[in-house]
């Protein structure tokens with residue numbers, strides 16, 4: 047059995063650790079490239095959202111590399127994601143691929159159920175080994191997210207940005223390869239030290255909160271590398287979504303660490319008063335939260351036609367006005383052009399800088 | 412008498428008789444927005460975000476029109492779920508919040524939550540809550556709601572006979588029975604979300620056009636619920652969108668129906684469920700011609716007309732060919 051899975055940012059490092067720990071042979075899909083886009087777009091429903099298309103591209107490339115089993119998550123709506131695996135299976139079967147698909151249906155707040163699902167996926171695994179594996183994968187995830195946050199903090203500040211990127215990428219690769227907890231800690235420690243040593247400029251930092259749909263936030267190629275680009279513009283980006291929070295809230299029922307979710311949902315009221323699927327409520331809640339923490343602005347990102355985010359987008363103007371925070375929404379699909387995206391980001395950041403300067407001046411006066 | 416405004420859009424098509432009866436028994440007068448027209452569309456496009464689907468834009472337009480009338484309450488239901496373990500669509504779940512965010516000076520809103528995804532309890536509470544708004548005693552509103560359901564059933568009986576939901580509501584309101592269109596030489600299954608398909612502006616008059624072209628139309632509302640559910644259950648995973656599942660089940664049932672020559676699905680551009688369901692059906696259709704039409708506010712009526720004509724011609728040609736081969740092989 048050769049197992050593959052879809053990409054979502056650095057999630058592959060965690061998933062790799064998990065599947066390997068279950069004694070499975072893993073075939074990671076090649077990194078998302080132009081070819082992945084092309085394959086996905088060619089074979090997916092024309093009006094499906096971008097994450098589905100990229101999943102399809104990932105799967106085709108992995109099946110071509112010899113994978114014979116796909117692991118994919120499921121769900122029960124109302125967002126389309128819950129039906130992805132079904133449509134993806136049909137597409138790939140109609141293309142003539144032979145494979146098995148294992149769909150992990152998100153157990154609502156049942157840790158034991160998840161452990162069971164993973165255990166049965168594993169190759170003759172004891173319960174103890176399964177739990178151990180989950181723990182090890184979780185540690186890798188924590189390390190990866192610390193690196194990501196460090197990058198997001200340093201990128202707008204350091205002068206030599208390519209050196210920073212190099213340290214970050216190397217640390218990610220090493221973490222992926224690491225086999226012991228101690229090794230993971232070492233790599234992390236070393237990388238953070240190196241990142242902090244790079245000389246920083248004194249340019250004024252603009253702080254932006256990034257809200258929206260989870261895949262678009264986590265997978266850089268689906269947002270045309272927005273976070274990196276913002277770093278180059280001297281903007282520090284804080285994401286509303288980290289994979290570990292999502293796993294903690296949705297798969298583990300807040301079991302591993304204290305959840306922030308309740309506070310965020312409370313912040314979303316009275317602007318939005320019901321669950322709308324995906325992260326729609328959180329998008330509003332985090333925008334309010336960022337505003338109250340005096341961020342300079344918020345950017346909402348989502349795949350074109352994403353329903354929960356369209357609901358949030360429709361409500362954001364009211365939030366923006368009432369909470370006094372500039373908000374910009376960007377949708378992504380395969381037709382988006384990098385140049386156009388960058389122009390819009392630059393214009394938004396310029397506006398924030400001007401506004402910021404005006405406020406500083408009026409404070410001085 | 413208090414006036415309650417109801418938008419002639421979205422779930423108006425599925426629930427108007429219920430809502431009207433209910434509010435009338437609450438002692439209110441019901442004011443309906445006009446049929447969708449150019450102004451409704453223009454207002455909707457101006458008010459809603461670009462990326463939203465056409466039917467929701469049209470809803471904004473209807474609400475805007477109601478706000479300019481002299482009404483005491485605006486009925487903005489939050490239709491989350493009308494059956495266990497299923498949803499309509501995220502946009503229906505956020506609709507009252509979306510409308511409130513984009514229109515200032517709304518009249519007092521009755522944002523009834525309709526959510527039976529788990530059980531009926533919340534719906535019952537909501538009915539009583541609305542009863543209180545109209546000064547009704549406990550139990551009174553529930554009785555009115557039940558009465559409304561009975562009226563709705565009358566209307567549904569009409570749609571089972573082959574009237575569109577829009578025609579059925581009109582007949583229920585007392586309009587004379589329209590003359591049966593005809594003659595027909597083709598039988599076509601026509602699918603789509605009711606608020607798109609039966610709104611002549613959104614659907615660009617597809618119902619009328621097809622009838623004029625000589626097609627007898629079969630709508631999902633004409634099928635037995637049991638048949639629809641049975642066919643839909645042949646999919647490996649239950650479709651958790653109510654309308655989506657109804658469309659899958661209907662199309663599979665229609666495929667089996669020997670009377671039906673071909674099937675058309677009218678999808679909305681930008682509709683999430685349609686983007687998955689339209690193709691899922693296509694993959695399942697083995698024996699019948701199927702056409703997926705995706706429309707939005709930019710679709711031209713002329714282009715649609717041409718495609719429908721071509722579809723009908725093709726069906727007629729196919730039929731004559733299969734007729735000939737039948738003759739030759741047995742002659």
Ligand code: SF4
Nearest residue numbers: 464500502679682683
């Ligand atoms: S189901 Fe589709 S058409 Fe209906 S509101 Fe949702 S996205 Fe729009």
